[in-house]
Each structure stands twice: as structure tokens, then as C-alpha cells.
Amino acid sequence: MKRTHTINHLKRTIMIVDDELINLEILKEILSEEYEVLTAENGKQALDTLHSSLKPVSLILLDINMPVMDGLEFLEAIKGEDSYKNIPIIVLTAEKDNELKSIKMGAVDFIPKPYDLPEVILARVTRSIELSEGRLIIQAAGRDSLTNVYNDHIFIEYVHKMDQYQETPTDLFVIDFVHFHLFNELNGREKGDEALIAFANILMRFADNNHGIVGRLPSNQFVVYVAHQENYDALSHLFSQQLHEENDLPDLRFHIGVYSCVDKNDSPESRIEKAKHACEEIKSTNADCVKIYDDEEEKKLLFQERLTQDFFQALEQRQFTVYYQPKVNIQGEKFFLTSAEALVRWVHPTLGFISPGVFVPLFEKNGYIRHLDHYVWRETAHQIAKWKREKNITLPISINISRVDLDDPDIVKILLSICEEANISPDHLPLEVTESAYVQNEETDIVAVIEEMKKAGFRIEIDDFGAGYSSLNTLASLPLDILKLDMKFVREMEKSEKALKMVSIVADIARNLKVKLVAEGVETLNQVQLLKGLGYDIIQGYYFSKPLKASDFEALFEKEFH
Amino acid sequence: MLTIENLNAYGADTKTGLARCVNNQNLYFRLIKTVPSMDAFTKLKDSILQHDYESAFQAAHGLKGALTNLSLTPLSTPIIEITEHLRGKEEMDYSPLLTLIEEKRKELEELCQD
Numbered sequence: 001m002k003r004t005h006t007i008n009h010l011k012r013t014i015m016i017v018d019d020e021l022i023n024l025e026i027l028k029e030i031l032s033e034e035y036e037v038l039t040a041e042n043g044k045q046a047l048d049t050l051h052s053s054l055k056p057v058s059l060i061l062l063d064i065n066m067p068v069m070d071g072l073e074f075l076e077a078i079k080g081e082d083s084y085k086n087i088p089i090i091v092l093t094a095e096k097d098n099e100l101k102s103i104k105m106g107a108v109d110f111i112p113k114p115y116d117l118p119e120v121i122l123a124r125v126t127r128s129i130e131l132s133e134g135r136l137i138i139q140a141a142g143r144d145s146l147t148n149v150y151n152d153h154i155f156i157e158y159v160h161k162m163d164q165y166q167e168t169p170t171d172l173f174v175i176d177f178v179h180f181h182l183f184n185e186l187n188g189r190e191k192g193d194e195a196l197i198a199f200a201n202i203l204m205r206f207a208d209n210n211h212g213i214v215g216r217l218p219s220n221q222f223v224v225y226v227a228h229q230e231n232y233d234a235l236s237h238l239f240s241q242q243l244h245e246e247n248d249l250p251d252l253r254f255h256i257g258v259y260s261c262v263d264k265n266d267s268p269e270s271r272i273e274k275a276k277h278a279c280e281e282i283k284s285t286n287a288d289c290v291k292i293y294d295d296e297e298e299k300k301l302l303f304q305e306r307l308t309q310d311f312f313q314a315l316e317q318r319q320f321t322v323y324y325q326p327k328v329n330i331q332g333e334k335f336f337l338t339s340a341e342a343l344v345r346w347v348h349p350t351l352g353f354i355s356p357g358v359f360v361p362l363f364e365k366n367g368y369i370r371h372l373d374h375y376v377w378r379e380t381a382h383q384i385a386k387w388k389r390e391k392n393i394t395l396p397i398s399i400n401i402s403r404v405d406l407d408d409p410d411i412v413k414i415l416l417s418i419c420e421e422a423n424i425s426p427d428h429l430p431l432e433v434t435e436s437a438y439v440q441n442e443e444t445d446i447v448a449v450i451e452e453m454k455k456a457g458f459r460i461e462i463d464d465f466g467a468g469y470s471s472l473n474t475l476a477s478l479p480l481d482i483l484k485l486d487m488k489f490v491r492e493m494e495k496s497e498k499a500l501k502m503v504s505i506v507a508d509i510a511r512n513l514k515v516k517l518v519a520e521g522v523e524t525l526n527q528v529q530l531l532k533g534l535g536y537d538i539i540q541g542y543y544f545s546k547p548l549k550a551s552d553f554e555a556l557f558e559k560e561f562h
Numbered sequence: 563m564l565t566i567e568n569l570n571a572y573g574a575d576t577k578t579g580l581a582r583c584v585n586n587q588n589l590y591f592r593l594i595k596t597v598p599s600m601d602a603f604t605k606l607k608d609s610i611l612q613h614d615y616e617s618a619f620q621a622a623h624g625l626k627g628a629l630t631n632l633s634l635t636p637l638s639t640p641i642i643e644i645t646e647h648l649r650g651k652e653e654m655d656y657s658p659l660l661t662l663i664e665e666k667r668k669e670l671e672e673l674c675q676d
Binding site for chain 1: 581583628
């Protein structure tokens with residue numbers, strides 16, 4: 001007989017279970033060319049044969065009416081045998097009732113008696129083996145071999161499928177273990193694997209009860225897609241409790257990042273990223289905790305990422321512009337322009353005006369501020385030189401020194417080379433160092449750096465003074481020229497007695513240290529009068545002028561000096 | 563003597579029976595030769611005599627499967643009939659059917675002798 005189907009060249013083993021010798025012999029004749037055939041006369045003998053067989057059995061042909069253990073009893077018994085429950089079973093029967101009953105009990109097909117067309121019997125056997133092996137291969141390929149949850153690819157496929165059939169709100173959450181590598185180091189890899197399996201089982205149970213699925217991400221993270229849950233803190237507590245109660249395992253802590261009520265227009269990959277991102281945000285905390293993904297926060301982070309990505313091109317294309325905010329001396333009868341502060345502005349070609357309140361802290365954090373500062377310093381130095389050259393006006397313009405600049409051992413050299421390049425004197429480029437920079441900087445000897453700056457001829461202004469909690473002792477040891485009061489005190493001094501006192505105390509400190517006093521953020525005449533009364537020398541703020549482009553600033557001082 | 567002609571004369575559908583045995587005549591004959599001595603014939607008769615219709619049904623059902631597979635129609639026809647009566651545990655006179663079955667079994671037994 002010619003083969004009707006091929007699986008591959010391997011000769012598989014099948015088993016025929018029938019108490020009737022004639023039927024058994026006929027089937028054996030039909031199938032033995034293609035398969036190794038084992039036989040059993042009843043269900044019990046079949047189970048014994050399975051247990052003793054050295055070869056895996058690819059399929060069972062099972063009669064129903066048999067003595068000792070009949071076919072239906074065998075179907076029931078094999079369900080409980082993990083090693084054999086996936087063997088496809090074809091039932092041999094002449095009874096219509098048995099066909100349905102056996103299919104319901106897990107049989108994959110039935111062959112009616114008497115056996116017409118041996119080719120059809122062979123083809124059905126071959127097809128059943130192919131389907132079963134295909135299914136098992138797909139199952140094995142789609143599951144994580146350690147924990148038996150879906151792997152990430154199959155998980156994503158199932159998320160697509162669930163979306164097609166589930167219209168109710170769903171959540172996607174990621175479980176991340178705290179310092180899992182340390183858990184493995186301390187307790188051994190075996191315990192780590194045990195913990196992952198235990199947790200996977202808890203999650204699978206939870207998912208089964210909540211119309212969900214569980215997957216494992218390539219890192220030691222689990223991902224769950226499930227009907228919307230109201231209380232993740234309680235859920236986290238429940239998982240933790242189950243893990244400790246059901247398993248004799250060392251303490252394993254975890255975080256849950258939740259993308260709640262997912263937007264189904266987001267791809268599954270993007271949903272996972274959002275949940276992972278929420279998890280990432282709480283990674284540094286040690287306790288079990290939950291973070292719900294916040295779309296606004298994500299938008300902010302995306303915006304920041306965009307700015308970071310665009311930074312160097314912006315620098316190259318000169319998208320950053322230096323603005324100048326006048327500083328006005330108020331101590332005499334007539335107020336007069338005395339200097340200015342260089343402030344950077346960014347007009348992005350597609351995002352438009354970007355607030356320095358957004359990009360300065362961002363670039364301070366990622367270190368890009370150093371590049372931006374150098375750009376601003378150079379631009380400012382050249383502007384000072386230009387005004388000196390073209391207008392014959394020398395006006396000191398202070399520049400801001402960020403905390404990270406102070407860590408650069410070449411800072412003074414760089415500043416001097418900028419002055420030299422622009423052909424200006426260092427005392428025309430006062431340096432504004434925030435109070436927090438020297439309070440927070442533990443790695444660099446700020447006093448030494450500032451002394452070196454001072455020695456090189458730069459004037460030193462302490463910016464945002466009063467907000468940085470510096471000690472008077474440190475302050476006294478710094479070679480300062482100017483104290484610049486933090487603008488929040490100016491803003492609050494009219495309504496807060498405490499703030500007004502602080503403004504007065506800073507004035508006393510400046511007098512005692514014999515340094516000049518600057519107040520910034522001044523917006524009203526009343527503030528000007530108060531500050532003047534308290535002995536402040538110089539005012540900077542919208543009361544006099546907002547920060548101006550070089551050309552506008554030029555117009556201002558031409559009016560002032562001519 | 564067991565030949566195709568004799569079996570046909572007996573009333574068997576040898577064409578179908580042989581086809582079920584993948585046209586292996588040796589197998590077909592070998593299996594037919596086991597039929598007359600099948601324990602199930604005795605079990606069928608004894609169980610009916612004892613009114614144990616469940617056991618009788620099991621025996622008849624087993625015979626039905628084997629005999630129909632071999633297409634031994636003269637035997638399988640009364641066996642199918644008796645199986646259906648026994649399935650319903652009918653209280654009836656089974657002796658005519660049992661006699662017919664025994665008659666046809668003996669005929670086959672004779673055919674099987676060399």
C-alpha cells in the first residue's frame with residue numbers, strides 16, 4: 001500500500017488497544033509498514049505498556065468495549081498522566097454514542113467499524129500524528145521553557161487575539177523583581193528558578209480567573225494582560241502573600257508597573273513599554289510597590305528625549321540665542337544701567353520657543369549643559385567685544401556657571417581662553433555660581449576653584465543666594481564680589497514677613513562681607529523701593545526690562561549712554 | 563478447504579474482507595481460521611442461558627466487530643441481529659438465532675479444515 005501522507009523519515013511507534021484479535025491483526029497489517037506497532041488487549045494493559053515502553057508512543061488506537069478497563073475508563077485514566085496525556089487517541093467503534101462520548105473525553109478522532117478502506121485509516125492516523133506533533137511543537141516554541149508561561153512573541157500574538165474578542169477595558173502590567181541577580185547570587189540559581197516558577201504559577205492562576213494571559217519577557221520580568229483591575233496595591237500584597245505562604249523561598253521583592261485601561265490603538269509592544277516604563281520609575285525603591293503608568297508623565301519624558309536628541313544639531317545650527325537682562329543700580333538719585341546677565345533662549349525649528357525652565361534642568365541632569373554653557377560664554381564674550389569695538393561701550397555681562405562646569409579641572413583655562421579669543425578682560429565677564437553648586441558639590445573643592453577664578457581676574461557672584469542652605473563659614477571663606485538674592489524672596493517679601501526678614505538678613509550678610517547686593521525677579525515699584533531701603537545696590541527684573549535680544553539691548557543702552 | 567471460491571460459496575463477501583486485510587490473503591485466511599474457535603461463541607450461548615444479557619451483549623458485540631471486518635456475512639448477519647436484541651436486554655427466545663449462529667460457525671469450521 002502506498003503512503004498517503006508523510007510526516008518525516010522517522011518510524012514512529014503507535015499502540016492498538018483492542019481485545020479482539022481479528023480487529024487488532026487487521027489494523028496491525030494496515031499500519032505496520034509505516035509504524036512500529038505495540039498492542040494491548042485492554043486499557044490496563046495499555047497503561048502498563050505505555051509505562052514500560054522505551055519508545056515514545058505517537059498515537060493510540062483504542063477500542064471502547066473491552067474487559068478489565070474499557071476505552072472510556074482508559075481515556076479518563078490517561079488524562080491524569082502528565083507524560084501521556086498529550087498522546088492523540090483515535091477511538092475504534094461501531095457505536096454512534098461512543099463517538100461523541102469519546103471525542104468529549106479527549107479523543108482526537110474515531111474510526112468506525114468495520115474498517116473500510118485501509119488507506120483512509122492510515123491517512124487518518126498519519127494526519128492525527130502530524131496535527132498533534134505540530135500543536136506540541138507550536139506550544140513548546142511559544143512557551144517559556146522554565147515557567148511555561150508564553151514567551152514574549154506568542155504573548156504579543158495573544159494580546160492581538162484578545163483584543164479581537166474582548167471589548168471590556170483591559171490592563172497590561174509588568175512584574176519586575178528587585179535585584180534578582182543578587183537573589184540568584186545569594187541563594188543560588190536553582191532557588192532563583194524555583195522562585196520564577198512559583199511566581200509564574202501564581203500569575204497564571206490569577207490570569208485564568210481574570211480572563212488574562214501571562215508572558216515572560218527576555219529579562220526576568222513577567223507580563224500580564226488581563227481584565228481591568230481596580231486595586232493593584234491589594235493585588236501586589238496578594239501575590240506577595242501567596243509567594244511566601246505557598247513556597248519555602250527566601251524573600252523576593254518585586255515591583256508592578258501597570259498600564260491601566262490600555263489604549264487599544266497602541267501596539268502590544270508599546271503597551272509593554274509603557275508598563276515597563278512605570279516599573280522603571282520605581283526601580284530604585286526597595287519595597288514592594290506599584291506604579292501606574294501616567295500618560296502625561298510619558299509625554300513629558302518623550303518631549304525631554306526629543307530635546308536631548310536634537311541638542312547637538314541645535315547647537316550646530318545656532319538655534320540657541322543669548323538674551324541679555326539689564327541690571328540697574330538703584331542706590332543713587334538716578335537709576336542707571338550697570339551690567340547685564342546673559343540668559344539662553346531656544347527657539348526650536350518645529351517645537352517653537354522652549355522654556356529654559358524645561359531644557360536647563362534637563363541638560364544639567366544629562367551633562368549637556370557644559371556644551372551649552374561654553375556656547376553661551378563664547379557668544380557673550382564676543383558680544384561684549386563687539387559692543388566695545390563698535391559702540392565703545394564696555395558693560396560687564398555675567399554668565400552662569402553650572403555645577404557640572406565646576407567639576408571640570410580646566411574650567412578657568414577655558415574661561416580665560418574665551419576672554420582671550422574675544423579680546424576682553426575677565427572682569428568684564430562676571431561669573432554667576434549658584435549657591436547650591438558649592439553646597440551640593442562634594443567631589444570638587446569649590447572654594448579652591450572659585451579662588452582660582454578670582455585670581456584669574458573674574459568677578460564672582462553667588463546666584464540664588466538664600467535658597468541653598470550654605471553655611472556662613474563657607475560663605476566667609478569665598479572670595480565673593482556680589483551676592484544675588486534668590487528671586488523667590490523678592491516675590492514673597494510683600495506678603496510674607498519671613499521672606500522680608502530673609503531679604504533683610506541677606507543685606508546684612510552682604511554688608512558684613514563687604515560685597516555688593518543684587519536682587520533679581522523684581523517686578524514692581526514697591527519691590528524696588530523696599531529693596532532700596534534695605535540697601536540693595538542692583539536690581540534685575542521685569543520692572544526695568546525683560547531679557548532682550550542683543551539688538552534690542554543695544555537700543556536700550558544707546559538711550560542710556562547717549 | 564479454505565479457498566476464496568469456497569468462502570464465496572459459503573456466502574462471505576471475500577472481496578471486501580480481503581480489502582480490509584490489505585489484500586493479504588494469507589492474513590485473511592489466518593484470521594478466518596481463528597473464528598470457529600472464538601471463545602465468544604460459547605460465552606454468548608452460556609450468558610443467554612443464564613439470562614446474563616450484559617455479558618452476552620459484550621460477547622456478541624466483540625463477534626460482530628470481528629466478523630464484519632472479515633465480511634463473513636452468513637455469520638455476521640445473525641450476530642448483528644442478536645447484538646441489537648441484547649443491547650436492549652430483550653427477554654425473548656434467542657434459540658433460533660443461536661442455532662443459526664452455531665450452524666454457520668460449524669459450516670465455517672468445516673471450510674477451515676484442510
